[in-house]
Amino acid sequence: xxxxxxxxxxxxxxxxxxxxxxxxxxxxxxxxxxxxxxxxxxxxxxxxxxxxxxxxxxxxxxxxxxxxxxxxxxxxxxxxxxxxxxxxxxxxxxxxxxxxxxxxxxxxxxxxxxxxxxxxxxxxxxxxxxxxxxxxxxxxxxxxxxxxxxxxxxxxxxxxxxxxxxxxxxxxxxxxxxxxxxxxxxxxxxxxxxxxxxxxxxxxxxxxxxxxxxxxxxxxxxxxxxxxxxxxxxxxxxxxxxxxxxxxxxxxxxxxxxxxxxxxxxxxxxxxxxxxxxxxxxxxxxxxxxxxxxxxxxxxxxxxxxxxxxxxxxxxxxxxxxxxxxxxxxxxxxxxxxxxxxxxxxxxxxxxxxxxxxxxxxxxxxxxxxxxxxxxxxxxxxxxxxxxxxxxxxxxxxxxxxxxxxxxxxxxxxxxxxxxxxxxxxxxxxxxxxxxxxxxxxxxxxxxxxxxxxxxxxxxxxxxxxxxxxxxxxxxxxxxxxxxxxxxxxxxxxxxxxxxxx
Numbered sequence: 001x002x003x004x005x006x007x008x009x010x011x012x013x014x015x016x017x018x019x020x021x022x023x024x025x026x027x028x029x030x031x032x033x034x035x036x037x038x039x040x041x042x043x044x045x046x047x048x049x050x051x052x053x054x055x056x057x058x059x060x061x062x063x064x065x066x067x068x069x070x071x072x073x074x075x076x077x078x079x080x081x082x083x084x085x086x087x088x089x090x091x092x093x094x095x096x097x098x099x100x101x102x103x104x105x106x107x108x109x110x111x112x113x114x115x116x117x118x119x120x121x122x123x124x125x126x127x128x129x130x131x132x133x134x135x136x137x138x139x140x141x142x143x144x145x146x147x148x149x150x151x152x153x154x155x156x157x158x159x160x161x162x163x164x165x166x167x168x169x170x171x172x173x174x175x176x177x178x179x180x181x182x183x184x185x186x187x188x189x190x191x192x193x194x195x196x197x198x199x200x201x202x203x204x205x206x207x208x209x210x211x212x213x214x215x216x217x218x219x220x221x222x223x224x225x226x227x228x229x230x231x232x233x234x235x236x237x238x239x240x241x242x243x244x245x246x247x248x249x250x251x252x253x254x255x256x257x258x259x260x261x262x263x264x265x266x267x268x269x270x271x272x273x274x275x276x277x278x279x280x281x282x283x284x285x286x287x288x289x290x291x292x293x294x295x296x297x298x299x300x301x302x303x304x305x306x307x308x309x310x311x312x313x314x315x316x317x318x319x320x321x322x323x324x325x326x327x328x329x330x331x332x333x334x335x336x337x338x339x340x341x342x343x344x345x346x347x348x349x350x351x352x353x354x355x356x357x358x359x360x361x362x363x364x365x366x367x368x369x370x371x372x373x374x375x376x377x378x379x380x381x382x383x384x385x386x387x388x389x390x391x392x393x394x395x396x397x398x399x400x401x402x403x404x405x406x407x408x409x410x411x412x413x414x415x416x417x418x419x420x421x422x423x424x425x426x427x428x429x430x431x432x433x434x435x436x437x438x439x440x441x442x443x444x445x446x447x448x449x450x451x452x453x454x455x456x457x458x459x460x461x462x463x464x465x466x467x468x469x470x471x472x473x474x475x476x477x478x479x480x481x482x483x484x485x486x487x488x489x490x491x492x493x494x495x496x497x498x499x500x501x502x
Contacts, residue, residue, distance in 0.1 A: 023271040023280060024153050028204070029061050030268065032073035032237030033260035035108070035361070036083020036379075038094045038304050040291050044365065049292065052263040054094045054304055056289040058297035060265060061098065067153035070099060073237030073257070074106025074163070074208030079361055079379045081311045081372060082304075087112045088120045090307040096125045097300050102148055104161035105130040106208040106237060107170040111380065114175060118143045129161025129206060132187040134180040141179065147191055149198045155277050158200025160191040162207045164238055166218070173454040184209055185219060185227045192230040201277040202270065203231050210239035211247075211257055216405070221257075225249025232279045233268060246284040256284040264288050315372040320483040326364040326491050330357055330406040333497035336364055336377065337409025340475075342492055343482035345411040348386055348471060350444040351432055352413045354397065355475075356457045357406030359448065369483050378476040382448040388466040391432075392439035396461045399426050402497070404457065410496060413437075418500040428500055442466055448475060 040053035061070060072095070077088035088109070095103065103126060109117050121128045121143055131146035140146055147160035162184045167176050184207070192203055205224065212220040221236045229251045242259035246268070249255050258266040264286045271281040287294075326336040337355055345353035362376035389397070401408025402417040403426050416428040430437040449470070450456040455463070483489050 021274045024155060024274050025066060026152055026155065026157075026270045026272065027064055027066060027068040028233065028235065028266075028268040028270060029057075029064070029068060029070045030073065030235045030256060030258055030266040031057065031071075031262060032208075032235070032258055033075045033106070033240050034072070034077070034091065034262045035075055035079030035260060036077050036091060037080055037261040037263075038082060038091055039080075039308055040296075044363075049290070051291075052261065052289050053291065053296070054098060054262065055296035055301035056291045056294050057262060057265050058098045058300040059291075059295040060287060060289065062297055063294075069101050069150070069152060069157065069159075069204075071159070071204070071206050071235050072100055072103040073206050073235050074104045075108045075237060076103065076106065078108040078111045079261075079376070081315050081375055082307045084111075084375075084379050085311060086307070087116050089123060092120055092123045093303050093307070094300060096123075097303055098297075100126045101150060102127045102129055102159050102161070102206060104128075104206040104208050104237070105133065105144065105163045107164055107167055110167070110171045110175045112175075114177070114179065129159070130163045131160045131191050132162050132165065132182040132184055134182060136178045136180065147195055149195065149200050155202055155272050156198075156200045157202045157204060158192075158195030158198065159204045159206060160188070160195065162188060162205060162209060162224075164209050168454070169456055169458050172450065172456070183219070185224060188224055188228045188231070192228060196230070202272065202279055204233045204235065205231050206235045208238045209236065211236055211241045211243070211255065213239075221255045222247070222249060225251060225253035225255055233270065233282060235266075235268075242286065243284070244286050254282040254284060258286055262289065315370065315375065317371050318368040319371060319374075319480060320369040320487055320489050322364055322366050322369050322489045324491060325366045326489070328357075328360045328363050332407055332499055333409065333494055334360075335491035335494065336360060338411065338492040338494065338496065339364075339489065340377075340479060341409050341411035343479055344384060344446045344475070347473075347478050347482065348384060348446045350386055350412070350446045352394070352443060353411040353446040354401060354451075355409045356401070356448065356451055356459075357404065357408055358457060359450070360409070364489070369489055371480065374476060374479050374483060378479055380450065380475075382450045382475050384446050384471045384473050384475055384478065385449050385452050386469040386471060387445050387447070387452065387462065388442050388468075389445060389464065390439065390466060391437050391441045391443060393461060393464040394432075394443050394445065395427060395430060395437055395439065396424070396464075397445070397459065398430060399424060400459060400461060402426050407497065414496050414498075416498040416500060418502070420502050446471075
């Protein structure tokens with residue numbers, strides 16, 4: 001039956017067709033900050049139920065019958081014995097089996113040094129991206145790709161990667177020697193232009209920059225969306241943000257991030273006009289990776305099992321018991337930080353000890369404390385250093401520590417502070433060993449070599465030491481020893497850091 005003539009005329013007048021083609025839908029599956037958590041593990045709220053892991057993620061992707069892309073936004077391997085002891089090789093095997101289309105380099109990919117990273121990249125089957133990583137010769141380093149153009153369902157997708165430009169405070173200097181991590185926004189503008197020239201009609205940025213929160217002034221994904229038009233989707237990482245609702249940035253850019261540790265995965269949907277091949281709508285959802293609901297891919301599960309077995313059962317050795325959960329809240333004093341710094345101070349016999357909040361990587365759950373438990377808390381090969389410092393310089397150390405997003409944890413000191421004050425003025429009162437901090441007196445402090453060797457986390461004030469002694473003791477080993485000696489790991493009483501609320 002033919003449509004009445006007036007219907008056809010009306011349709012043409014509206015500039016549309018009565019038989020408009022459906023949009024092309026491309027799913028973008030995304031992960032970030034996996035940190036070696038390729039295996040399923042007991043959920044902390046439902047300990048009799050497993051959650052997460054690469055096999056469940058692979059099963060989720062395998063159910064997708066339409067066009068898709070699989071991306072990761074960095075920090076692949078550091079954090080578990082399986083990831084760290086193989087310097088990422090175990091995670092590379094898993095990523096290869098899953099079939100990622102592209103991944104970006106995160107800051108922790110440099111934890112074993114640039115040479116180890118180059119070797120790891122050689123074992124990865126997908127493009128490894130970082131458009132802002134340059135050598136001291138001013139050229140993009142040859143072992144990464146700035147971007148790719150990939151055709152999916154007849155649509156040319158341009159994908160470029162960005163690594164945080166703050167690497168100087170996030171890695172040991174010798175691990176990134178000769179490298180220059182340029183400002184992300186500047187490089188992104190060039191990347192969008194080049195990808196357009198290459199014919200890409202959809203632009204995706206895979207970034208390890210972080211998502212800015214309230215009162216944060218660093219340039220992250222929100223800044224990128226605002227300052228660089230033409231990006232349809234930002235797949236972010238670094239800040240471990242569970243974006244259950246994606247952010248619609250300026251210029252229409254959709255910002256997504258899937259938290260951390262492969263507990264959840266993101267699934268963005270791009271709706272693309274079949275004629276112009278441009279994005280007309282976009283959305284995202286986070287999906288919990290429950291193996292008992294999603295299933296597990298047999299091939300990936302076998303690879304993970306082999307890697308877990310290779311690490312050995314030694315990490316399941318029970319060395320102590322924890323009667324209660326010891327947390328690691330980021331913006332204030334926490335029980336785990338108190339216990340760790342007490343261990344450092346008592347083991348090395350110093351006046352005070354400091355642990356950077358960002359270096360505490362996992363909670364200590366109630367129940368058996370195993371070697372794996374301690375490794376997850378402190379997966380870095382950071383050694384402890386004993387410094388002698390004048391009180392005035394120690395005051396500056398504490399002032400910097402309480403101003404960070406993840407507050408420094410201390411032992412032997414009582415600090416009252418106001419985070420709303422500017423740098424240099426945050427401390428309200430400080431005492432060491434029960435006596436007010438004396439600016440002229442010399443004190444001993446134990447801390448991590450990451451903080452003293454090149455100013456990790458911005459602790460350049462540690463350069464003002466009177467004397468320095470490398471202990472050679474890994475922080476992780478001291479924590480193991482303290483747990484063994486104690487037998488029962490008890491959380492110290494909270495109260496050494498007092499935050500003034502405004």
